[in-house]
Amino acid sequence: MSEKLIIWTLDWVPAGEAPRGFVRDLRLRWAAEEAGLPYEVRTVPFEGRETNHLDRQPFGQVPYLTDGDVSMFESGACLLHLARRSETLMPRDPIGEADTVQWVIAALNSVEMVTVPWWFLTITGQPDNGLTDWFNQRLVRMERVLAERQWLAADRFTVADLLMADVLRVGLVRAHGERPATEAYIKRITSRPAFRKAHADQMAHFEAADRMRSQR
Numbered sequence: 001m002s003e004k005l006i007i008w009t010l011d012w013v014p015a016g017e018a019p020r021g022f023v024r025d026l027r028l029r030w031a032a033e034e035a036g037l038p039y040e041v042r043t044v045p046f047e048g049r050e051t052n053h054l055d056r057q058p059f060g061q062v063p064y065l066t067d068g069d070v071s072m073f074e075s076g077a078c079l080l081h082l083a084r085r086s087e088t089l090m091p092r093d094p095i096g097e098a099d100t101v102q103w104v105i106a107a108l109n110s111v112e113m114v115t116v117p118w119w120f121l122t123i124t125g126q127p128d129n130g131l132t133d134w135f136n137q138r139l140v141r142m143e144r145v146l147a148e149r150q151w152l153a154a155d156r157f158t159v160a161d162l163l164m165a166d167v168l169r170v171g172l173v174r175a176h177g178e179r180p181a182t183e184a185y186i187k188r189i190t191s192r193p194a195f196r197k198a199h200a201d202q203m204a205h206f207e208a209a210d211r212m213r214s215q216r
C-alpha cells in the first residue's frame with residue numbers, strides 16, 4: 001500500500017484541559033510519526049457526531065483509519081495495523097511481537113478499562129466512586145512493572161509504550177497518588193519527538209478550527 005494513510009478525527013472539540021491533546025487520533029498520528037509513515041488528517045463534524053459517521057465507526061467516535069483498501073476503527077486495532085507496517089513499532093521476532101501485543105491489550109483492557117470510567121465518574125462529581133480501589137490497584141501494579149524496566153516489551157520502544165503512556169498521561173490519573181516510576185516513564189515516553197509533533201499538530205488542528213468557527 002503506497003497511498004498516504006488517512007487518520008480521521010473530529011473537526012473541532014471544545015477547548016479546556018481535555019479533550020484537546022487527548023483525542024485518540026493522537027495515538028495514530030504519533031505512531032505514524034514514529035514509523036515515518038506518510039499520513040493526512042481528515043475530519044468528521046463534531047456536531048452530530050453521535051450518528052453522522054456510524055457507517056465508519058459504529059459508536060460514532062474517532063479515530064478511524066484508512067490505509068488504501070483497509071478501513072478500520074478502534075485506536076488499538078489501528079495501532080496494531082500500523083505496527084504490522086513498521087518494525088519501529090513492533091519487533092518481527094515471535095517473542096518480541098507477542099510481548100508487544102500482550103502489553104497493547106493490557107493497556108486497553110486492564111488499565112484503560114478502569115482509568116476511563118474512573119476519570120468519567122470523577123469529572124462528573126463522584127470522586128469517591130466504587131472504582132477507586134480497582135483503579136488504584138491497577139496503577140500500583142503498573143508502578144511495580146515500570147520500576148523494573150525502561151520499556152514494556154522487547155527491551156525497546158514499541159507501540160505498547162506509546163499506548164500505555166497515552167493511557168497513563170491523563171492529568172487526573174497522574175495526580176492520583178505518588179508513583180515515581182510511572183511518572184518518569186510518562187515523561188520519558190512523551191518527550192519523544194514523535195509525540196511532541198503529534199501533540200502540537202493536534203492542538204494546532206483544533207486551534208485552526210476555532211479560528212474558522214469565529215469567522216462564521
Ligand SMILES: N[C@@H](CCC(=O)N[C@@H](CS)C(=O)NCC(=O)O)C(=O)O
Nearest residue numbers: 022023024049061062063074075076
Ligand atoms: N475505544 C475507542 C474509544 C474512542 C473514543 O473514546 N473516542 C472519543 C475521542 S478520544 C470520541 O470520539 N468521543 C466522542 C463521542 O464519544 O461521542 C478507541 O480507542 O478508538
